[in-house]
Amino acid sequence: MSCKIGILGLGTVGTGVAKILLDPEGRHPVLREIEIKSVGVRSLSTKRDVDLPASYYTNNLESIVNDPDIEIIVELIGGLEPARSLILQAIANGKHVVTANKAVLARYGAEIFTAAKANGVYVMLEASVGGGIPIIQALKQALGANRIAAVTGIINGTTNYILSRMHQEGGAFEDILANAQALGYAEADPTADVDGYDAADKIAILASLAFGDRIKLDEIYREGIRNVTSIDIHWATELGFAIKLLGIARHAVVDGESGLDIRVHPTLIPITHPLASINGVTNAVTVAGDPIGEVVFSGPGAGSGATASAVVADIINVVAALKSGTGKINQLMGCSHQHYAKVHSVDSNKTQFYVRLIARDRPGVIGEIGMRFGKHLVNLESIIQKNSHGEFAEVVVVTKQVVERNFQTAIADIKNLDAIESIATVLRIL
Template identity: 45%
Template structure:
């Protein structure tokens, strides 16, 4: 008996010692965290299953870990192997805390749409009556109810307390028939404004405490928070979670991914890296992979999360990339269907497979980044509509002018402006050819052959030298500049294959340089959308863009003219724009889709129906070269034909010293005139007995 009492006393003393140690650890940890001046209050400190590590629960349910002496604080996931399977203890604790908080909201403070028959589960939705995607979700509530899902609404005015959404939500919650009032408000009908003691402010603060920052935000019965609407769009295949366990591959990805941030803890939380799949590991794909690996830490600091290449689809190995350990496939559609992938990077090019790949990725709820100007110019309207429907982002900065961030500049940086016109040298191959013709007096076929040898031009150079590639890019620029749908089929294109060194030299003598220019101009009658050789005054900055470089000039009513210059192609310049898009997508992934930057700069329902003008209705000044017989009165006949059609001559240059076979080149510059008038004039000029051959016509732009 005596021995039993001694052991009992010792055991009690040991328990008391452990309890005192735990109390001391809790006080020490609380004191340490208080000294950090966190914005998030500590709710509890308790020993974790790992000896010496304490679990710190913050208000809202999120979890940290700390050492007993408070000198080490860790943010991340703690796994425990149970029956050979990893269980995420952190996620389990966080979800349990959120579930307890959310499921503890009194039914009388919510707007509840009960399940039909016996309820199988329920979701709690943070909503805002001014949120269009909340309206879309609300349209699915009857079907969810039929499937046994009870929908519970709580208020979250996304623009803050005192906003129009806040006032509307208060009116709903103060109505005697909340469901009826909510239905009417979402249907666009007015309800009587009302004020009462209501839980809107409290629910808004509750949402913020668990990390809600946009609407709709859905909380499942087990406490899992799902931002946005796109996931519930796939409700026919939705598997309502019943376990907090995660697969081994998820544990592996957590264990071997790099930390997102090297910052000291300031109330923000490390989150899983965003996983991307690269489709196409050619020049741009290889550059993108290398930039992501080389600048991983810098990119994570900008994006707020790490970006991890989780899969690559490619047909052949790129010797410039070290891809050991990255899953590889030859099937691009496997990437689009991979449930681990958050963002698909489309770098395969072309119209058909690329279109199917992008639409498949969007259908599966994945964001897309592409450098494919042809795809966007031709199929962009369809792609953007599908992306809006699914609540995902399609980013395409790299589709225009390679490493020059001109899309972002026009769409965001110049958003205060009414854009008057955009003009650009947006094909490096053509610019290289014209530069060589001007500087070295070389003929077009000779320079084209060199461009092909250097890799600047494809074996079939049609897209480059005939202006098709530039027209793809100009179509995109015009849409974001003027807020019109993409209309590549209406763009006018004219190539540089017929240009001669003689015209290049004559232009130089007149104080001009010839560039293969894309021009988009807004006029009273419509939008000019044209790509063609153009004379530009030699003193303009854009006229001095040489070699394979690109430049885009934008004229706005407030900012005036701005010029964007840089590499228009190449492995890493284009990859720079691809990765910049990735960072933008990562930043916006959890935001309300309605608050994201619209694909074409203007809200989809605000796009203009302003027509694209046929080239005959466009206005320009002109350079004309006429091969005329050296007879008296020819110049008078030419002047008469132009005058009869209202075309004024700015200057004339006649090269008698270059007379050949009795023919003298006559070069004229005209003032601006409609193309149709010039067409009529050229027809009449070519009919003159003293004019031999076709009249050479090149348009002139002052760009001032």
Template identity: 40%
Template sequence: MPEKSSPSPLRVALLGCGVVGTEVARGILQNPIDLAARVGAPVELAGIAVRSVDAVRVTDDGFVIPSELLTTDAEALVDRADVVVEVMGGIEPARTLIGRALEAGAAVVTANKALLAERGPELFEAADQAGVDLLFEAAVAGAIPIVRPIRESLAGDHVRRVLGIVNGTTNFVLDKMTTEGVELDQAVKEAQALGYAEADPTADVDGFDAAAKAAILASLAFHTRVALKDVAREGIRGVTAADVAWAKRTGHVIKLLAVAEVIGPVDDGDISVRVHPALVPDDHPLAAVRGAFNAVFVEADGAGPLMFYGQGAGGRPTASAVLGDVVSAARRRLTGGKGVRESKGQAFPVLPAEAAITRFQVRLAIADRPGVLAQVAGVLAEHGVSIDTVRQTSSHTEDQSGIANLVITTHAAREASLRATVDAVARLEPVRQIISVLRVEGS
């Protein structure tokens, strides 16, 4: 009986060799036997596309990427690959190279959340037409397995809400402010010193990174194409040490949250997708997420509440998710199976920011005299906004003599109504200042 021939190696093209790319390359080069056993065939790193082949690429612990694997001809590398891994980031040339790979019938694995949020629909359509995989577990929350559970494990359920801490940098910054009482700028500098934040922290601090991930999560959870432009975005620049201190006093912590939820019937409603700082009750699981960690809380009809927690950034954690997708794509290619198709359902309308339903906690400086609270409560009643809790304290500083701090937490209402209510309260004669307005989520 003739012996079965060994399967040909599956060729992997790697686009990008930064922090994540070097770890992906190391994972393939150092573990050929393990990968071959998991895939069912040898996995060969065909090459690594870079801008310049002159620089030495090395991992944090000293593993040097062989220079003979480096090339500046990304198109030629893509053309001879079975699986293309894109970790170069940005929109171009990543979009063009991924499109080229899909058209040629190669599976694609990407960690590029900005590209997926902006141009995902056309790439998913190209993958569906070619019958190949476009996998992106590493694009959301690093090593945390969240994409596959939502797309596959919960495909037979109705997801009602996704609430997540999906940016490790901002979580580190807010945690530092909470535990040490420092202001935002100082906490950001510490994040930069530790390598959590870039020299320009705009993408993290202003919520752009989290918004891209929110668009991906919403698309998966609700089987609807949600683009980055559909996500209402507000970063943490306005959060102060005083806000964090007051959050503690009212039994909350402040987190930058990505929120995607159905408003109305789960099979015929609208969806709200937004990113903003919010007060999270101390007893909610997300409140305990510390440092640069990420966590995603999912609420589904059948499965109930689920939480996924782990390292959301860094070379090795992200590479772990990338390599998991490489193994999945390689297995399907080896057996001749079709790629995982995009999940499409009813196209839920995406609501504007003002239509979201949330709760507000409003902190005011008011004249410390009888009857003021009744005036404020009257304005809320006029706007149909009910009060959940009220806390009032007198100021004990000389420059604030005769001024009291009033903290009001509302029940849930449309954001437009809440904003109009705050504007009306600000016009009351006894109100000296609206100090802060924060949403309350997770309760």
């Protein structure tokens, strides 16, 4: 007896999912037992690149989540509403849900997973982070024996593409962004990507799975890549770093209190680090745990093939679980987090910094800057003056690991020095 599914949304990913399900030859045998019953679309008149009868389509998405014959709802419409309401209605009707919607999960995951547990259904989310990279199942199952210390990832392909080209070509952010938009790698409104919102959604999901607690999205520090310049790319290279937008979630103890340090920001990464060589639209995630050490997951982070692969894998897992006939939720597949994590404020965490200042080219400036940092308990690893332009010169400072609030206080103090024209860039170092 086949398992009937309903697909909400037939865009790039939805089309990819349908094509896989309609062509099971050579794939997992469970695919032969899955039947598409209905597909929810915005417009019935749009021509589709998939071989499905016209009778399968409907623009009444609620009819799909209320259909008693459908066991699994595949939500691929994106956005917050009506996606959230449709997911909750499907759960209330006792249907399992497979979704790629990181925005809904990051904001309403507590509500959704509480409802799923109460109704005894699965909510599967492999495609929500990292496209085709199997990072969700790895954190749920394969790495389950480990104490996770940190999850660090390049989890937004658009920003990685832009920063990679800035590194390779020395171009300006705005010019490369415009080109990325023309090529379809960046949206017309790139805010979610370049300002770090997309990566924050994803690191919230990964942190919840890695550390076993719910995460409040508004407690994640977020900073995008708009202020990264080709000059900083050059300096990073000269100092032995690459610059990437990272999502970082790690265990941290602050003033004796255990909690999490979770943030998204452009980061200088040592060129020897596995993430430093990840370029283009590729995504990669490193997981550090005990006893495994550090493992790296890398692959295409978006697109029809990669994301559809993850969606269909989730569908297969649900169908296989239903076939087992236990009648109980497998907690390795489901999400049962009940408590919220303690997330330390960014100003209390320890971080290493890169700073580029524009200063007057005169004797004593380096000493003045060093003294102000020292006054606020910021130890320096290096301080370099270079590239004089008339009466001004660039000064690049690399700190040691310091408490962020001490660093920010020092920067505010240095900004007021008569010798300082501007604080051009401040970036964190992994």
